[in-house]
Amino acid sequence: MPERSDVVVIGGGLMGAATAWAAARRGLSVLLLEQYGPGHGRGSSHGSARIVRRGYDDPLYTRLTGRAFELWRELELQADAHLLRMLGSVDFGTRAYAESVAAQLAAAGVxxxxxxAAEAERRWPGMRFEGPVVHHPQGGTVDAEAAVAAFLATAVVLGAVVRHGAEVRSLAPDGDGARVVLADGTTLLARQVVVAGGAWTAGLLDGLVALPPLTVTQQDTFHFPRLDPAARAWPSVLHEDGPGIYHLAGGRDGGPGDDRKIGEHYGGRRTTAAGRDGVITAASRARVSEYVRRWLPGLDPVPRSESSCLFTFTPSEDFLLDRVGPFxxxxPCSGHGAKFAPLIGELTADLVTGAARPPEQFRLSAHTAEGRAR
Structure with a gap:
């Protein structure tokens, strides 16, 4: 493990791995530290399926999804990996939300x-809708676990060093850079330290960077068997109503039947990075099963498997990307960052090198305890 690097990246999930890839591509000496082993399930980046899509009711995110897709393809080519599964994407719920998504897609030329609703139900038997329903083909899923592996493998080829089982005990400014002390007492120096620690971010930066309130939640997800094999052709879906239901093809996690992964965006329980118990509550299981009975008659309403992960929400649900001194x-949290991972890596590398600042919407100055309407 090098004692001195241009940049130390803390966190080996999607965002830390993407940052290591982007920084190594720029010729920087990169050391990535991950406290757990490869492919662990304690954070937010494990598993085989996350939604990718162009649809947003916000012009900035809609525009950025286009560049993110270009970078996903670059990663697939460099790593010789198949990460994206393009099944299309559907948004529906309130009329105002659906019309806003359609307007943003039109403005971006997507x-x-x-x-x-009736036409959508004819096209995708086994699903129920309330109109209007917005569909765009440039959507589907990304294999999160395989993406982390691809980012890291490609970064290592470019000279990055990756260390698993390396828990960070403390951070401090040190001259014109920063000092990183590990749990085993090892001290490392870097010109810049990127903290991409997900739910651990606030604890790592306590006393160093004034962060907005970050709320950590445990999110329960379920895999429901398909009653009709034709349901394999279903697109990824966001139903913007109540708890914000999302569902998608489950990939490997869905077993041989590619069971449908379903979760509630706003249905999590507050927890901490270390306090997540992994227990799936009967209440969340009942809510999602009832949703399946009402809206997805093409699925068995009894889940075959279930799991949990961590979300880290900012008050506004906007991403948080900024630099304070060497930190x-x-x-890029709030449960919708995975699709942007390679672009987040580029934006973070820009902060490290000083090449550019992120969009104003993502900077510390834009985040308040009250948040903003989206």
Missing amino acids: PHETLD VVCS
């Missing part, structure tokens, strides 16, 4: 169509 905060 091919899409708006269907009424770079990389927290």
Whole structure:
């Protein structure tokens, strides 16, 4: 493990791995530290399926999804890996939300169509809708676990050093850089330290960077068997209503039947990085099963498997990317950052090198305890 690096990246999930890849591509000496082993399930980046899509009711995120897709393809080529599964994406719920998504897609020049509920149900048997329903083909899933491995493997080829089982005990400024002390007493020096620690971010930067309130939640997800094999062709879906239901093809986690992964965006329980118990509550299971009975008759309403992960919410649900002295905060959180991972790596590398600042919407100055309407 090098004692001195241009940049130390703390956190080996999607965002830390993407940052290591982006920084190594720029010729920087990179050391990535991850406290757990490869492929662990304690954070937010494990598993085989996360949604990728262009649809947002916000012009900035809609625009950035385009560049993110370009970078995903670059990673697939460099790593010789198949990460994206393009099944299309659907948004529906309140009329105002669906119309806003359609308007943003149109403004960005993204091919899409708006269907009424009956037409959508004819196209995707086994699902129920309330109109209008916005569909665009540039969506689907990304294999999160395989993406982390691809980012890290490619970064290592470019000269980055990756260390698992390396827990960070403390951070401090040190001259024109920073000092990183590990739990085993090892001291490392770096010109810049990127903290991409997900739910651990606030604890790592306590006393060093004034962060907005970050709320950590345990999110329960479920895999429901398909009653009709044709359901394998279903797109990824966001139903913007109540708890914010999302569902997608489960990939490896869905077993041989590619069971459908379903979760509630706003249905998590407050916890801490170390306090997550992993227990799936009967209440969340009942809510999601009832949703399946009402909206997804093409699925068995009894889940075959279930799991949990961590979300870290900012008050506004916007990403948090900024630099204070030698410390770079990389927290593209609030449960919708995975699709942007390679772009987040580039934006974070820009902060490290001083090449550019992130969009104003992501900077510390834009985050308040009250948040903003989205």
